[in-house]
Amino acid sequence: MSISRYLGLTLNTEYDLRPEERPEIARLPIFSDMDETLRDSIFSASLLQAFPRQLVLFEVGQRADFLHILVDGLVELFTSNGDRDTSMVIVTPGHSFILAAAITDMPYLMAARTLSTSRILLVPAPLLRDTIEQDGALNRATMHELAWDYREMVRALTDMKLRQSTERLANHLLLQSRRLGGADCFQLRGEKRLLASLLGMTPENLSRAFGALAQHGIRVDGLTISITDRKAMEGFARPDPFFD
Amino acid sequence: MSISRYLGLTLNTEYDLRPEERPEIARLPIFSDMDETLRDSIFSASLLQAFPRQLVLFEVGQRADFLHILVDGLVELFTSNGDRDTSMVIVTPGHSFILAAAITDMPYLMAARTLSTSRILLVPAPLLRDTIEQDGALNRATMHELAWDYREMVRALTDMKLRQSTERLANHLLLQSRRLGGADCFQLRGEKRLLASLLGMTPENLSRAFGALAQHGIRVDGLTISITDRKAMEGFARPDPFFD
């Protein structure tokens, strides 16, 4: 099976997983606890591919022939409605994507594009489904990842339904800070227009929302965010203790 | 283990699963293909409970001790933000709910209440997790249900981000019609205010949206919906071929 044919183009960055690369991939959460023999058989049938930035990996509606696992780089999952489109998830290294489609053998509900140069492991979906049934650890890991993705979607939907845009931004920033161990200063990954789309707003309003948060303990300089008054920030954002 | 203690109240409708009820439950999609011995051991440890309508089953943040499976009735999953709340999912008979929380052993992200008198099977979460690892069919069924729930969430989120309220209503009605085999006339389940909350709008605007759809081939009489001009309806709603 050729990935080039699957993608409809030829890239010289396509190759089978090399032996020296396997340990790095094997440490990913989804594979780390599984049986070594089965893991090797998955790796032998998988392909590690490097993609340039801004490349569309697949479109909505295609069949999910491969589970995608982002080894490094950055990937955006997005959907469109004809005229308008919106980004749904930002995939960070070490995470799989379109797991639900690969497991149920159904068409993608989201399209994917690389935001930066990315290396992606492509695991044939039928092999994944077979191996899941033979290996309890892989099974658990897959289930957990899927459950986690589900919870992220629940959170994004409640965010969209219950909060207005500036509150969404505030909570997003607090969450980013928390994920970096409570850092008061950090960098946004990617352009602001991407963040705007992720939060369900326009770039113009994101800009205004950043301005409004200056009153609540946030300073912005380009892509670097500083939380100057965490108390004020939390008072404005009212993060949910179970979600955020 | 007492469900009454778990719920913090005593109801005379609590009992272990009776032998004559097992065949009915065993036909549910999640159990239908699994090993009979394991299924019986699950049933022996589970409880079938009847709840009156408008009862809150659990709140956000509680630990997921049981997987819930709705045998009959109607259940709403909802979240709140302190002052405001919104309904996230309507659970119909034959489906499990809070599967993600039960599998990952994490707190509920959504609360649940019965919309009508409901019978619910309560499966201890640890037993579920153990049995999933022993039974491939249950494993597959669980994974599929979880993946399906995920896809429903993706759909709801894109709906909220890309469409305005009247379009969401129109597509919801078309989808209901499709799920009933293309019926041109059907009944809404539950009150309209519930539908409004599910679609992320106020009851007032839902009413106005129904009025606006009169121009596009919809007639409403109480809870009965008639699609009088399907072409016009689809022209207005522009359903996505992969989502809707």
Add this chain to the structure above:
DNA sequence: CGAACCCTTGATGGCGATCAAACGCCGTGG
């Protein structure tokens, strides 16, 4: 019969989208 409660309809206001223009940054090409 009255009291809730839901649904509807109208009036008003606010949040956020759209349109428009200017600024800064960075690439290329003269």
Add this chain to the structure above:
DNA sequence: CCACGGCGTTTGATCGCCATCAAGGGTTCG
């Protein structure tokens, strides 16, 4: 090296969708 053009961001002005507030009609239930 500088001029130019493209693109992302910012800021301002305006418009539209939708929430809110308010009131009236219908139904259900005590």
